[in-house]
Amino acid sequence: MTNAAPKAIAVNKAVDDVICSDRGRLMAGLVSRLGDFQLAEDALQDATISALGHWGRSGIPDNPTAWLMKASFNKGIDRIRKAKREGQKGQDLSLIIEDEDPMHATEEIPDERLRLIFSCCHPALEEKSRIALTLRTVCNLNTREISDAFLNTETTMGQRLSRSKAKIKSKGIGFVVPEPEQWAERLNTVLATLYLIFTTG
Structure with a gap:
């Protein structure tokens, strides 16, 4: 087993633990902010994949759930912008941004x-x-x-x-x-x- 293997195992476990325990809270917060069930689900999936790489390089954050919430919201915004560029109908980005309170990766997320x-x-x-x-x-x-x-x-x-x-x-x-x-x-x-x-x- 290489030195990187234990770290990868720890990161995978951390991601799995967050999704297992807090997926409902994450989805509730994302649906509230993004206004779309499917977009929220896709954004969370994107952020989960990003977490595997980012946490492996930079370490597991102090508040993994809040990190995933912030990353998922950003992924959702990215998807909306991409859809707009491709001429697809989607969420009103200006309203979403105006309604979004800044959240840092160390803050607790509200339970919605x-x-x-x-x-x-x-x-x-x-x-x-x-x-x-x-x-x-x-x-x-x-x-x-x-x-x-x-x-x-x-x-x-x-x-x-x-x-x-x-x-x-x-x-x-x-x-x-x-x-x-x-x-x-x-x-x-x-x-x-x-x-x-x-x-x-």
Whole structure:
């Protein structure tokens, strides 16, 4: 084993630990700032790949979660700019930047998972889609694990998740906690999701 191997193993473990424990928090913060589920997911994936190289060279940061949040947000902005250059429609970059509070890689990130759960459980989505999207986005289950829970094929579940994210974007579903009088229509989905979390381990 070379001297570099233990360092690479430590970096891989650090990245895996952050994604395993804090993916829901990261996704919630990114969806809140970028306003797009798929963009947030892609940006987090880009930042995760960058972390493997950067942490290997510069060391694991004191706050890996905050580092990934900042890097993911920047990756999201890069994707928006690239789409604009290619003439594609996308998020309003000026609004995103104006709404974004500066964040340093050592700061704690706010926990916005409750808003993310309510967005995933919006009544505009089918109940099955609400549960699946919550399991994927908030609970970090992968598509295969979710498809197994629903006794679907992985391809079918992947298509369902893609349609759900696209519908949230096309209908402009807000990333907000609804008023208390609207909670009842979403709580059943939240409870069903919690049940599936326990049954899937």
